[in-house]
Amino acid sequence: MAAKESETEFYWGSGSFPCWRAMLCLEEKKVKYQSHLLSMDKKEHKTEEMLKLNPRGQLPIFKHGQVIINESVGICQYVESAFKGQGTQLMPEELSQQAAVLQRSLEAENVRQKMVLDTLMYMWTTKPEDINQDLLKQKKQNLAQEVKYWEGHLAKQGPGSHIAGKDFSVADATFWPSLAFLVRLGLPIQSCCPNLAKYYEMVKQRPSVQETWPPHWKKAPGPDYFKDLF
Amino acid sequence: MAAKESETEFYWGSGSFPCWRAMLCLEEKKVKYQSHLLSMDKKEHKTEEMLKLNPRGQLPIFKHGQVIINESVGICQYVESAFKGQGTQLMPEELSQQAAVLQRSLEAENVRQKMVLDTLMYMWTTKPEDINQDLLKQKKQNLAQEVKYWEGHLAKQGPGSHIAGKDFSVADATFWPSLAFLVRLGLPIQSCCPNLAKYYEMVKQRPSVQETWPPHWKKAPGPDYFKDLF
Secondary structure (H helix, E strand, O other), X not given: OOOOHHHEEEEEOOOOHHHHHXXXXXXXXXOOOEXXXXXXOOOHHHOHHHXXXXXXXXXXXXXXXXXXXXXHHHHHHXXXXXXXXXXXXXXXXXXXXXXXHHHHHHHOHHHHHHHHHXXXXXXXXXXXXXXXXXXXXXXXXXXXXXXHHHHHHHHHHOOOOEOOEOOOOHHHHHHXXXXXXXXXXXXXXXXXXHHHHHHHHXXXXXXXXXXXXXXXXXXXXXXXXXXXXX | OOOOHXXXXXXXXOOOHHHHHHHHHHHHOOOOOEEEEOOOOOOHHHOHHXXXXXXXXXXXXXXXXXXXXXXXXHHHHHHHHHOOOOOOOOOOOXXXXXXXXXXXXXXXXXXXXXXXXXXXXXXXHOOHHHOOHHHHHHHHHHHHHHHHHHHHHHHHHOOOOEOOEOOOOHHHHHHHHHHHHHHHOOOOHHHHOHHHHHHHHHHHOOHHHXXXXXXXXXXXXXXXXXXXOO
């Protein structure tokens, strides 16, 4: 089963949340792989070759020998299982801690849903003159409520905690890209969300985060869509 | 860690997909629990007592001693881990099979997204006279394409296969409620999707499925929203 490095490949796009989740886990587990950065603008993930690896035409794609996984949380759980005993342990053995990691890693999808799928996709796919401002306001309020939910969760977890307990886990890898994107798009994190702000600074220091920072984010700041979220 | 039966509780609503996923896994693992069927119409899942167990005001809620999980796929994975060695093994040990189960169980969310969140919620929350028929048609086409994707996947898996391999797994528990609801709402499964039809008949025979059939589905047939999906 053990695949060689040459048989371990990862196809990704810059700034894609699901890609970043998986890359964080690969880095944390010290998995060596061939990295393929594709241009989503040029539709490089929709070529015939790529559609053979993922018929949905989506990224990421993780290939480990004969195994192919495209679901980001699935990649995280799989690499924990396949590379047990190397790098960071991403899923605790202890049952109640494991429950917390499962709960938070799956629940984190709500942030992506409310930010990207509900709000940003609406802004990006609607002509400016056709945007219903009341509807957009409602979507932003839902997102603000979601952000406050996680702020409250971290407040309960206590200082220095990660998203599902003391240590970095699959749940942090899943949650992090949404939080980083919120900050990039102007979320006033220091004033609205002191606990999230401390968490953000703590996780940002991790070598895995620095190593996987989206290339195009380094070149230019993001638009400040969320500066007025609170 | 082992919680007593009196400390193992499950709160659910009739016909909710996430609830049904978790119940299938609890039945398959032969987990004994106190069952609490709540009326979502009467907002029984939004009471102060319930909001303490899940601040999101959503079902299911699974309580196992001090552990509380509300995410359906998380409950499935947790009960496999906590009740290892009893009932059906829901997550294979072998790595490539495990990868398949992770991939399909997370990917199955696409069916729920396209059926419930995109299509049915639009139909249910828009006044009939305000429905944009072109938009509704597009949503139904997306759903039809998703159904065909799984039909093609099962065709490749071969006769008698479950959704992620030879045996019933977390992936079947996650996928099943969407398929059963499609059929309830008139999907012409025999004519459009012969492989899905055989899979449907096979899984429907499982005692866990019979035992957990949504109570209100037994009382009356569903509206035939999807009779013209193909």
